[in-house]
Structure formats: C-alpha cells, structure tokens
Amino acid sequence: MSDLSSPSSPAPSPTGKPPLLEVRDLKVEFADADSVVHAVNGVSYTLNEGETLGIVGESGSGKSVHVLAMLRLIPMPPGRLAGGQVLFEGRDLLTLSDAELRKVRGGSIGFVFQDPMSSLNPSMTVGRQIMEPLQLHLGMGADAARKRAVELMDMVRLPDAARRIDQFPHEFSGGQRQRIMIAMGLSCRPKLLIADEATTALDVTVQADVIELVKELKREIGMAVIWITHDLGVVAGIADTVQVMYAGRVMERGPVDDVFRDPRSAYTLGLLRSLPDLSAPIGQRRRLTQIDGAPPDMRAPPPGDPFAPRNRYATPRCFTEQPPLVQPPGAAPGHLAAAWYDLPALIAAETTP
Amino acid sequence: MLRFFLKRLATIIPTVILASMIIFALQQLLPGDPAIALSGEEKDPEVVAFIREKYHLNDPLPVRYAYWIGGVLHGDMGESIRLQQPVAQLIVAKFPVTLQLAVMAMAIAVLIGVPMGVLSAVYNGKAMDYTANVIALWGLSTPNFWLGIMLILLFSVQLGWLPASGYVPPTENLWENLRAMILPAFVLGNSIAAVMMRHTRAAMLQVLSSDYVRTARAKGLSPRAVIVRHCLRNASVPVITLGALEFGALLSGALLTEQVFSIPGFGKLMVDAVFNRDYAVVQGVVLCTATTYILLNLIADLAYFLVNPKLRRS
Ligand SMILES: Nc1ncnc2c1ncn2[C@@H]1O[C@H](COP(=O)(O)OP(=O)(O)O)[C@@H](O)[C@H]1O
Ligand SMILES: [Mg+2]
Numbered sequence: 190m191s192d193l194s195s196p197s198s199p200a201p202s203p204t205g206k207p208p209l210l211e212v213r214d215l216k217v218e219f220a221d222a223d224s225v226v227h228a229v230n231g232v233s234y235t236l237n238e239g240e241t242l243g244i245v246g247e248s249g250s251g252k253s254v255h256v257l258a259m260l261r262l263i264p265m266p267p268g269r270l271a272g273g274q275v276l277f278e279g280r281d282l283l284t285l286s287d288a289e290l291r292k293v294r295g296g297s298i299g300f301v302f303q304d305p306m307s308s309l310n311p312s313m314t315v316g317r318q319i320m321e322p323l324q325l326h327l328g329m330g331a332d333a334a335r336k337r338a339v340e341l342m343d344m345v346r347l348p349d350a351a352r353r354i355d356q357f358p359h360e361f362s363g364g365q366r367q368r369i370m371i372a373m374g375l376s377c378r379p380k381l382l383i384a385d386e387a388t389t390a391l392d393v394t395v396q397a398d399v400i401e402l403v404k405e406l407k408r409e410i411g412m413a414v415i416w417i418t419h420d421l422g423v424v425a426g427i428a429d430t431v432q433v434m435y436a437g438r439v440m441e442r443g444p445v446d447d448v449f450r451d452p453r454s455a456y457t458l459g460l461l462r463s464l465p466d467l468s469a470p471i472g473q474r475r476r477l478t479q480i481d482g483a484p485p486d487m488r489a490p491p492p493g494d495p496f497a498p499r500n501r502y503a504t505p506r507c508f509t510e511q512p513p514l515v516q517p518p519g520a521a522p523g524h525l526a527a528a529w530y531d532l533p534a535l536i537a538a539e540t541t542p
Numbered sequence: 543m544l545r546f547f548l549k550r551l552a553t554i555i556p557t558v559i560l561a562s563m564i565i566f567a568l569q570q571l572l573p574g575d576p577a578i579a580l581s582g583e584e585k586d587p588e589v590v591a592f593i594r595e596k597y598h599l600n601d602p603l604p605v606r607y608a609y610w611i612g613g614v615l616h617g618d619m620g621e622s623i624r625l626q627q628p629v630a631q632l633i634v635a636k637f638p639v640t641l642q643l644a645v646m647a648m649a650i651a652v653l654i655g656v657p658m659g660v661l662s663a664v665y666n667g668k669a670m671d672y673t674a675n676v677i678a679l680w681g682l683s684t685p686n687f688w689l690g691i692m693l694i695l696l697f698s699v700q701l702g703w704l705p706a707s708g709y710v711p712p713t714e715n716l717w718e719n720l721r722a723m724i725l726p727a728f729v730l731g732n733s734i735a736a737v738m739m740r741h742t743r744a745a746m747l748q749v750l751s752s753d754y755v756r757t758a759r760a761k762g763l764s765p766r767a768v769i770v771r772h773c774l775r776n777a778s779v780p781v782i783t784l785g786a787l788e789f790g791a792l793l794s795g796a797l798l799t800e801q802v803f804s805i806p807g808f809g810k811l812m813v814d815a816v817f818n819r820d821y822a823v824v825q826g827v828v829l830c831t832a833t834t835y836i837l838l839n840l841i842a843d844l845a846y847f848l849v850n851p852k853l854r855r856s
C-alpha cells in the first residue's frame with residue numbers, strides 16, 4: 190500500500206487547509222454476555238470543510254454506529270470504542286473530556302436523526318427543543334433564543350412559525366417534524382451537519398423538498414455535511430463524495446460521478462444495479478436486481494473481503510485476506526476501493542465472451 | 543382542560559352509585575345475623591324482632607338499599623349498632639387519622655423510591671444500581687408488622703427517642719403527633735418505596751434508551767440536564783399510576799400497622815365493625831374508601847393530562 194493512496198494520510202483539501210474531520214481506523218464493538226458484534230471495523234476517511242459526503246450501504250453496515258461513535262453517542266455499555274481516532278479540527282473526539290465534547294455536540298457538529306417522531310421529546314414544545322442548543326452553546330437568553338427559534342423554523346419553511354413554536358411534536362406532520370429536526374441540527378450554525386437517514390421516513394415529494402432545503406442551507410451556512418442514506422439516488426442529488434460501507438468497512442469511496450460511472454467494488458455495482466433507471470420512461474424501467482444473499486453475521490466476521498460470499502466475481506484471495514482501501518489502477522484521483530479483483534476487466538470479459 | 547375534567551367527573555357519578563350498590567349487596571353475604579349478634583346473651587326473640595324492625599332488616603334488599611342511600615345523600619350513613627353512634631361521626635373522627643398517616647407514608651415512599659429508582663436507572667449495572675435493588679428487595683420482603691415492632695424496640699424501647707404507641711391529635715400537639723406518626727408512616731412508606739423504586743427504574747430505563755434522549759445528548763446537554771428536562775416527566779406516568787393505587791390502598795386503612803402502633807384509624811374501625819356485624823359502619827367505611835379510590839383515579843388522570851400534551855389538545 191503506497192503512502193499516497195493510504196486513506197490514513199489524506200491529501201489536503203484543494204485550498205491547502207487541513208481536513209475538517211479525519212477518521213482514523215475507527216473500530217466499534219457491542220459486547221453482550223457471550224458474543225461481540227464487530228459493528229465498525231477500521232473505518233478511515235477525511236472530510237474537508239464544506240464538503241458533502243454521502244454514505245450508503247445496506248442496513249446493518251455500520252453507517253449509524255460509526256457516526257454516533259464519533260461523538261460517543263452509542264450506548265456504552267454494551268457498545269465500546271475498540272480503537273481509532275476521530276480528529277475534528279485537529280482534536281481527537283474520542284479522548285476529549287466530556288465537557289469539551291459536549292461543546293462540540295450540537296455546537297460545531299449538528300445532528301439530524303432518522304425517525305422524527307421518536308427523536309423529538311413528546312412532552313416538550315418544539316420551540317423549547319429548538320431553543321435548547323441556542324441557550325446552551327450561544328449563551329442566548331430565553332427571549333433571544335425564542336426569536337431565533339422562530340427564524341430557524343421560518344428558514345426550514347415551517348409555515349406560521351410564530352404561532353406553532355408552542356406546539357408539541359405530535360401536532361406536526363412527519364415532514365414538518367423532520368424540518369424541526371433540521372432546524373435543531375442547524376441552530377448553532379455547525380461546521381458539520383450529520384444527517385442519518387433524515388429523509389427515509391418521508392414520502393418522495395417531501396423528501397425532495399427536504400433535500401433541496403439542505404442544499405440551500407448549505408450554500409447559506411457553508412457547512413460540511415455527512416448524509417447517510419441507503420438511497421443512491423439521494424446521494425447523486427446531494428453529495429460531492431460518496432462512500433460505500435459494508436460490514437463496518439469502507440468498500441469504496443470517491444467523487445460521486447466517478448464512483449457511479451466506474452464502480453470498482455462489486456458491492457457498489459450491486460447497489461447501483463438495484464437502483465431503478467429513472468431516466469427511462471415509466472414502464473420500461475429496468476427491473477430492480479437485489480443483491481443475493483445476506484450481510485455476514487458481525488459476531489463472526491469473515492476473515493477476507495466481507496462481501497466475498499455474495500460476490501460472483503470473488504477470487505480465492507477474497508476469502509482469506511482483507512483487501513486494503515486503495516486507488517485502483519486507472520481510477521480517477523480520490524477514487525478508492527477495497528477489492529482484490531479488477532471489476533471493469535471482469536465486466537468487460539462478461540459482455541464480450 | 544375544563545371539558546376533560548367535567549367529562550371525567552360525569553363518569554364518576556354512575557361509578558360511585560354502582561360501587562355503592564355492590565357494597566350494599568356484598569354486605570348481605572356476610573354470614574351471621576346482626577340482630578342476633580346484638581340481642582345479647584339470651585337472644586330474646588322479642589328483642590331480636592324489635593331490632594329487625596328498627597333497622598329495617600325485614601324489608602327486601604332494594605328497599606333497604608333505598609333507605610340507606612337516601613340517608614347517605616343527606617349525610618346520614620346510619621348508626622353503628624355496636625357503638626350507638628352515627629356512622630358519619632365515626633368516619634369524620636377516624637378518616638383524618640388515616641389520611642394523615644397515608645399522606646406521610648406516601649411522602650416518605652416518594653422521597654425514597656423515586657430518587658432511588660432514577661439513580662439506579664442512570665447507573666444501570668453499576669454499584670449504585672445493585673445497592674438500590676438490594677435495599678428495594680429488603681423493603682419488599684420485610685413484613686410491616688415485624689419492621690414496626692423492630693423499630694419500636696430500637697427507637698422507643700432502646701433509644702427512647704419516640705413514643706412506643708399512642709396517638710395524639712395534631713390539633714392538640716403537632717410535635718407529639720408527628721413523633722407518634724413518624725414510625726408507622728415510615729413502616730408503610732418503606733414497602734411502597736420499594737415498589738416505587740422498581741417502577742421508576744423501569745420507566746427511566748425505557749426513557750433513557752429512547753431516541754429523543756439521544757437527540758438531547760447530541761445537542762450537547764449535560765447528563766443532569768438530559769435527566770431533569772427530558773426524562774423525568776416522560777417517566778412519571780407509570781409512577782403516577784402506582785402512586786394513586788398505593789395511596790388508595792393506604793386510605794382503606796393499614797390494619798396491621800395501625801394495630802402495632804395503636805393508631806385509631808380506619809383499619810381498626812373496619813375490623814371491629816366486621817367482627818361485630820356492624821353493617822352500617824362497614825358500608826360507610828367501604829363506601830368512603832371506594833369514593834376516595836375513584837377520586838384518586840380522577841386526580842391521576844388529571845396528572846397524566848398535565849404530563850402528556852397529546853391528551854391536552856385532543
Ligand atoms: N445498541 C446496540 N447493541 C448491539 N448491537 C448494535 C447496537 N446498535 C447497533 N448494533 C449493531 O451494529 C451494526 C451496525 O448497525 P448500524 O450502524 O445501525 O447499521 P446501519 O448501517 O443500518 O446504520 C449492526 O449489526 C447492529 O446490529
Ligand atoms: Mg442506520
């Protein structure tokens with residue numbers, strides 16, 4: 190593995206600044222009485238200021254756990270940080286004191302969670318929930334925070350904010366609650382917004398609205414975004430960089446266009462093939478081809494490439510040895526993949542027998 | 543809010559009437575004849591007949607119910623056959639004693655049980671949790687009369703700090719009254735505290751693992767702020783339910799504890815009345831207890847109402 194392509198010594202951003210976030214070999218486990226779930230197994234990547242990273246992968250691939258673990262938000266126990274570093278603005282969040290970490294949470298890193306119904310406190314008005322981080326991190330008084338909360342609700346286009354600020358979560362629709370979550374996540378103008386399946390619970394039109402809104406707010410505030418989803422279409426619409434995760438590992442990452450046009454991991458290819466071709470007219474859209482098989486049992490992860498058992502391109506080496514995440518020959522700069530096989534060659538051999 | 547309250551109040555009236563009917567009907571199942579019980583050693587048939595006539599014991603059940611409930615509505619619950627005293631007067635005399643004991647016991651139970659439950663949930667699996675659970679187990683498995691006797695032995699006999707028994711009305715001497723009531727209140731509160739701790743712990747554990755608590759932590763709130771602002775209120779519903787139930791049970795009279803500490807409350811009144819077939823007293827006390835139960839339920843409903851905004855708006 191050459192130093193240049195190693196993800197743990199990333200290239201600085203085009204502006205020459207150090208990256209905003211640098212995850213180094215993060216490992217997270219959940220232990221119960223008789224087994225250990227290896228949820229995240231050595232994830233490394235960097236995120237520059239203002240960059241939007243889309244993270245995709247089937248459910249259970251460690252997307253949520255790895256971002257929660259960065260801010261030490263997983264339940265511990267049973268969870269534990271089994272190794273690695275998470276450098277945010279040069280400081281390791283995993284070893285920061287609790288008090289310092291709390292300043293980062295909700296302050297310079299905002300969170301938007303999946304399932305806006307259960308993620309809002311049912312017995313507190315939405316206004317008070319939006320005001321909380323303002324009072325905590327920006328030291329605003331109650332009146333100023335309330336005024337700002339109304340502005341934030343306006344910003345995420347909740348109609349009639351001044352009146353509805355005193356209502357409770359159950360009085361809002363799913364899409365509106367998601368907007369409230371976004372207003373909360375953005376309230377302190379974070380440098381990084383992490384959105385975990387923020388649109389999954391919404392119907393397609395509301396989903397498109399919310400994504401448009403985040404893009405707009407991103408232009409306005411200039412924050413970096415980590416957008417977790419299992420919908421590749423959403424990633425194409427919002428992200429600069431895409432990162433494909435599987436079994437607690439990064440299988441492939443790189444600029445969205447490059448990865449989508451020239452996938453190097455069979456897992457990415459599988460995900461792309463399960464996506465309906467939205468450019469084709471309705472009725473002629475290619476049938477979805479789901480990836481066969483199921484993700485591995487993370488209590489006993491396979492020794493080699495975790496996707497090998499489901500991969501028809503797998504080589505014998507895939508079953509015994511883990512492939513490193515490196516730039517494959519001929520791939521665009523910044524395009525990394527973890528694969529022992531040469532996917533473009535294998536596909537070409539398939540189509541021209 | 544007002545509409546909800548009035549609606550609940552409207553359902554209470556038929557409930558109380560139904561309860562009074564059931565009380566009256568079940569009463570008739572008690573074995574023995576009050577007229578014979580009362581007529582003395584000789585059981586003179588003439589005396590028995592006279593007593594039957596005087597207390598309407600010969601009339602059919604519905605007529606007797608009508609006599610009784612009509613009286614109750616005018617504040618007349620009949621007369622104790624044994625004590626020759628109006629039942630209403632007896633209840634007015636004994637109820638405050640039981641009420642004071644119940645309030646004190648409940649306060650002790652809440653003050654011990656709720657914080658212990660919260661702490662053991664927050665420190666789930668740690669030493670604090672085990673300690674609280676051991677204390678709760680002890681509280682649950684200690685019979686009240688035994689704990690009462692032990693406490694009397696310690697604080698009254700050995701140390702001489704508190705009176706061993708004897709009730710002093712608070713109007714006479716508040717300090718002496720509290721000194722006499724604190725041990726029985728602690729004995730009663732102790733076992734309820736244990737149940738309360740368990741319920742609080744379970745409710746808190748559920749709330750602590752909820753998504754909105756994760757959201758609160760992700761905002762950067764301190765553990766203390768997360769618990770105080772986001773957990774307690776949401777965890778309070780099952781605790782309120784339990785509190786209302788336990789309080790109702792306390793108000794029906796804690797017989798053994800009252801006996802051990804010689805407290806002249808509902809428990810003693812009730813047992814004496816049952817053994818002497820003092821129908822009017824039994825009916826009066828049970829009706830009073832049942833009504834209190836129903837009212838407590840209403841209060842618990844109102845508390846849910848304040849805790850849960852979903853109810854408030856609909
Ligand atoms: N609290 C927990 N206890 C035990 N295992 C957990 C817990 N949370 C997550 N996991 C496990 O961690 C793995 C990764 O989960 P997650 O990050 O939620 O996946 P996703 O990519 O769908 O977000 C899964 O195998 C899941 O079962
Ligand atoms: Mg997830």
